[in-house]
Structure formats: C-alpha cells, structure tokens
Amino acid sequence: MDDEEARTRLLDAAEALFYAEGIQAVGMDRIRAESGVPLKRLYRLFPAKEALVAGYLERRDRRWTGSLRAAVTAAPADPVAAVFDWLAAWFSEPGFRGCAFLNAYGELGAGGPAAVLDPVRRHKAELRALLADALPPGPDRGELAEQLLILVEGATAVAALAPGPEPARRAAATAAALLRAADGRAG
Structure with a gap:
C-alpha cells in the first residue's frame, strides 16, 4: 500500500468513526485498526490526532x-x-x-x-x-x-x-x- 492509499484509508476510517462516535471518543489505535494502516505509517502521515x-x-x-x-x-x-x-x-x-x-x-x-x-x-x-x-x-x-x-x-x-x-x-x-x-x- 502506498502513502496515498494509506492516507485515504485513514481518512475513511477517521470520518466514519469521528462522525458516528465523536472525536474524543475515538483513539488513534482504533483508527489504525479500522483502516488496516500500521501505526508507524499512520503517525508518519498524520503526526498527531x-x-x-x-x-x-x-x-x-x-x-x-x-x-x-x-x-x-x-x-x-x-x-x-x-x-x-x-x-x-x-x-x-x-x-x-x-x-x-x-x-x-x-x-x-x-x-x-x-x-x-x-x-x-x-x-x-x-x-x-x-x-x-x-x-x-x-x-x-x-x-x-x-x-x-x-x-x-x-x-x-x-x-x-x-x-x-x-x-x-x-x-x-x-x-x-x-x-x-x-x-x-x-x-
């Protein structure tokens, strides 16, 4: 998976979870799990929540x-x-x-x-x-x-x-x- 696909998957997961459950209720580990993007790549693409x-x-x-x-x-x-x-x-x-x-x-x-x-x-x-x-x-x-x-x-x-x-x-x-x-x- 290249960075563009990883970014899209992360944003898709973030949007679904943040919109449905709220920003503070969803942690980065949950975004990682839902997106299938490794945590190291997640933080390289988005250094902070x-x-x-x-x-x-x-x-x-x-x-x-x-x-x-x-x-x-x-x-x-x-x-x-x-x-x-x-x-x-x-x-x-x-x-x-x-x-x-x-x-x-x-x-x-x-x-x-x-x-x-x-x-x-x-x-x-x-x-x-x-x-x-x-x-x-x-x-x-x-x-x-x-x-x-x-x-x-x-x-x-x-x-x-x-x-x-x-x-x-x-x-x-x-x-x-x-x-x-x-x-x-x-x-």
Missing part, C-alpha cells in the same frame, strides 16, 4: 460543499430552494448525525486546537458565501445570506435530533417568506 481530525474535516468540507454547490448550480431558477431540497435529502441519509463541523466545535470548544477549528470556521465561511451566491443581487444580499445560514444551521441541529426531511422543509418555507419580504422591501 489533531492533524488527522483537520484532514478529515478538510476532506469532508470539499465533498460536502462541492455537492451542495452542484445542487445549487443545477437549479438556476430557484437556487435557494435547491439548498433546502439538498438538505432534506442529506437529513434523510442513514447515519445522519448533524453537522460534522459543529459537532467538532461542540466537542473541542473555542479553545480547541487551531488546526481543527480553522477548517470549521472556513467551512462556515464557505457556506455563507455559497448562500450569498444563491441569492439575487441586491443591497440586502449579505444580511439575507446570514439569515439563511441561521436557517440552514438551525434545520441541521433539529434534524440531528430527529433525522428526516421535515426540518429542511420548514426552514425552506421560512426562507421563502424571508425572500418574499425582502423582495417587497426592495420593490
């Missing part, structure tokens, strides 16, 4: 944000509705356990290692930018993106407690009302 956690979050961000962006791009007539449709599908996936980034932040807190908290903050900034891009141009675009971010995060937190599409559907209805109100103010 925080490097592995950061790698897991960065990879998850690329995949998650890329998938959401593709859904929004594919729905030019109503990109905001596409956000909530995508969330409804995600909330219905087997094993859904909420937002990996908020889960990591919740476990580690504001004083956690920067190597881990930086990907969390970048992810939320990327999500905010994606939401702004989904909105029509206008003077309230930044404020509306912030409000949509709160709806997305709130729906995700509610769905973590009761998985299924309903939190996304309720948030979508709220987003539509918010956009209608903003359009009325602009007109």
Whole structure:
C-alpha cells in the first residue's frame, strides 16, 4: 500500500468513526485498526490526532460543499430552494448525525486546537458565501445570506435530533417568506 492509499484509508476510517462516535471518543489505535494502516505509517502521515481530525474535516468540507454547490448550480431558477431540497435529502441519509463541523466545535470548544477549528470556521465561511451566491443581487444580499445560514444551521441541529426531511422543509418555507419580504422591501 502506498502513502496515498494509506492516507485515504485513514481518512475513511477517521470520518466514519469521528462522525458516528465523536472525536474524543475515538483513539488513534482504533483508527489504525479500522483502516488496516500500521501505526508507524499512520503517525508518519498524520503526526498527531489533531492533524488527522483537520484532514478529515478538510476532506469532508470539499465533498460536502462541492455537492451542495452542484445542487445549487443545477437549479438556476430557484437556487435557494435547491439548498433546502439538498438538505432534506442529506437529513434523510442513514447515519445522519448533524453537522460534522459543529459537532467538532461542540466537542473541542473555542479553545480547541487551531488546526481543527480553522477548517470549521472556513467551512462556515464557505457556506455563507455559497448562500450569498444563491441569492439575487441586491443591497440586502449579505444580511439575507446570514439569515439563511441561521436557517440552514438551525434545520441541521433539529434534524440531528430527529433525522428526516421535515426540518429542511420548514426552514425552506421560512426562507421563502424571508425572500418574499425582502423582495417587497426592495420593490
């Protein structure tokens, strides 16, 4: 097995275990056992657990944000509705356990290692930018993106407690009302 395959196997194991059980509940020896990568190679590729956690979050961000962006791009007539449709599908996936980034932040807190908290903050900034891009141009675009971010995060937190599409559907209805109100103010 070369380093790229070992890295992929380690990140696959880390993602499955950290997302399902939590970062602090899973040790490096468990990651080694699940991945089949020798401990010496694990520590050569990821010298500390925080490097592995950061790698897991960065990879998850690329995949998650890329998938959401593709859904929004594919729905030019109503990109905001596409956000909530995508969330409804995600909330219905087997094993859904909420937002990996908020889960990591919740476990580690504001004083956690920067190597881990930086990907969390970048992810939320990327999500905010994606939401702004989904909105029509206008003077309230930044404020509306912030409000949509709160709806997305709130729906995700509610769905973590009761998985299924309903939190996304309720948030979508709220987003539509918010956009209608903003359009009325602009007109």
